Amino acid sequence: MMEADKRTSSAADPREVGTQLRPGLWHAINERYPGSMIRKESFVPQARLRKPLGASRLTLISSCGVQLKTDQPLDVCHPFGDFRFQRVPSGGKHDDLIIHQLKYPRDDADLDINVIFPIERLQELSEEGRLGGLTPNFFSFIGYNMDPEKFERTVAEGIANAVVEEERAECALLAPA
Amino acid sequence: MPTVSVTVAREVTEAIKVPRALFLPWPMGHHFGVPFRRDLQRRVVLAALGLLESSEQPGTILDLPIKWADVRREAKTLPEQGRKL
Numbered sequence: 001m002m003e004a005d006k007r008t009s010s011a012a013d014p015r016e017v018g019t020q021l022r023p024g025l026w027h028a029i030n031e032r033y034p035g036s037m038i039r040k041e042s043f044v045p046q047a048r049l050r051k052p053l054g055a056s057r058l059t060l061i062s063s064c065g066v067q068l069k070t071d072q073p074l075d076v077c078h079p080f081g082d083f084r085f086q087r088v089p090s091g092g093k094h095d096d097l098i099i100h101q102l103k104y105p106r107d108d109a110d111l112d113i114n115v116i117f118p119i120e121r122l123q124e125l126s127e128e129g130r131l132g133g134l135t136p137n138f139f140s141f142i143g144y145n146m147d148p149e150k151f152e153r154t155v156a157e158g159i160a161n162a163v164v165e166e167e168r169a170e171c172a173l174l175a176p177a
Numbered sequence: 178m179p180t181v182s183v184t185v186a187r188e189v190t191e192a193i194k195v196p197r198a199l200f201l202p203w204p205m206g207h208h209f210g211v212p213f214r215r216d217l218q219r220r221v222v223l224a225a226l227g228l229l230e231s232s233e234q235p236g237t238i239l240d241l242p243i244k245w246a247d248v249r250r251e252a253k254t255l256p257e258q259g260r261k262l
Contacts, residue, residue, distance in 0.1 A: 020186075022205075
């Protein structure tokens, strides 16, 4: 047995022990796509809830590329990425939605969109009163892009403005796919 | 605005220094578990939302130590999986 094989076979399986499945991911992606990964020097300050969750309106924002089947598809083929975002009605169901993303395994999310975009679980929590409500729309975009500065100017600022000014969200669940 | 992230890539989340996050040792594309496990999906969502109320320090990352192997084993017993997969 080769030395590398011995190391592999003796290492604890992260699926069995509950540790990070793909360690070194930040460096691996940054090496493959230089400059594409963001590293911040200081923490984003913590905003606090002004009201209990049961009285707060929540939005969902994800890089998973989920959208209505009836909307124009996001561009999964552009080499620099698609710097647009989609509004997804928060009352949507699995059968209304489709994923346009190539950068993560979608097999399970194609069977049940809640695996990556828990829209129906949030609808249930809102109906139960665990949340004060949902914004009319949730937000989705393709996480893959090769220009972080342009991404911040376009997608991030666009979603932030929409969430505050149009949707009147009071808190947000972020699901980076 | 208060935000909470759900992540399966701890070091990426650490690099961008988010206010608060929930970490799951699961594969990409499976942040909320597996198909038709509503209870598990709900547990992840509630754990994340709980951080909106409980975390006090910027950069808080809470572990939800559910092993992926256990998730997959349990998923295979679901009748819905048998119908669709």
